[in-house]
Amino acid sequence: MSSSNWLEVLQQEVDTHGLSRVAQKLNMSKATVSQVLKGKYNASTQTIEQKVNGAFMAKEVCCPIIGDIPINVCLDHQSRKFAATNHIRVQLYKACRGDCPHSRIGK
Structure with a gap:
């Protein structure tokens, strides 16, 4: 998977397990996860990408x-x-x- 696929993985996890569960696993707020998925998160997503890589992509x-x-x-x-x-x-x-x-x- 390319590094840009972390957003796809995040979306799949939310679709499968729900926003609350995914946000909890990432130790982030539901609002942050939602903003990232909608492309409305105004800060760097580097840390979020790393959290997704670790939590859902086994990095x-x-x-x-x-x-x-x-x-x-x-x-x-x-x-x-x-x-x-x-x-x-x-x-x-x-x-x-x-x-x-x-x-x-x-x-």
């Missing part, structure tokens, strides 16, 4: 802390606030803000 990255994970999971880890709930979460927080090559924080 992965190698996390330096937990190994191979879907791209959308990587992005979700990057967006989490610090919480010392367990040592893995602390390591992920530091890696996402450190030298992880997949981090979009500060880039």
